[in-house]
Amino acid sequence: MAVAVGVTAVLVALLFARAGAATHLVARMQPLRAFQIVYLVMVLVLGAWLGERVLRGSMRRWVVAILLLAGPMLVAARVAYPDSAHIEMPWAASRNPWVQAFLWVREHTPKDALFALERDYINAPGEDAQCFRAIAERSVLADYSKDGGEASIAPRLTAEWAAGQRAQSNLSEETDAQRRVALQPLGVTWMVLDARAMTGFDCPYQNSDVKVCRLR
Secondary structure, three states, X not given: OHHHHHHHHHHHHHHHOOOOOOOOHHHHHOHHHHHHHHHHHHHHHHHHHHXXXXXXXXXXXXXXXXXXXXXXXXXXHHHHOOOOOOOOOOXXXXXOHHHHHHXXXXXXXXXXXXXXXXXXXXXXXXXXXXXXXXXXXXXEOOOOOHHHHHHHHOHHHHHHHHHHHHHHOOHHHOOHHHHHHHHHHHOOOEEEEEOOOOOOOOXXXXXXXXEEEEOO
16 A cells, blocks of 8 residues: 555646646645554554564563664654653743744734734744744634645635735845735735834833734
8 A cells, every 4th residue: 555655646736736836736636644554554554563573571671672763753843843841740930932923913913803924924934843833722814834734725715815915925034114004905914023123112021022912
């Protein structure tokens, strides 16, 4: 099944996944999701085989196996997301400035607030793919990466997604007048800007990476 699904995914990618294509049919087809059953069966079968034939009742073998399996994943995660904690406790404050700003938003802004961020904020240095909506629990204009995937799957969302991209493009480099013209027609009331962005708006929160400003 792994070979069949792999060959199918490669063929679909070669035929449909082109950067300059007018439509991205492959996004709606999502061929790689078929690997989920392969992963599940692989983990169960290999885990059972290792436990029965190799590890057995030896605590030392189990510890070594866990270190060998989990160690590379931990190293990869730390390389990919260096500015975030990889062991989190409920009582420990986050050391990621973006997360700190998002948590401030959750505690200090109206629940019906609509935010704007840089359109590709999730790939900004130090952001570590932290999701604004999930942490801040506030609405935000469509972003480039995650919402772009949704727009590819549901073309009816494309116009709204494109409008969000235009409004949030180079948000931290624009003037306040440009921000008003781009964001107020969309109902935006708050912004998250780069800490070095020049603005005359009231910014009640700021840290080393970002600042949260009220759009007026």
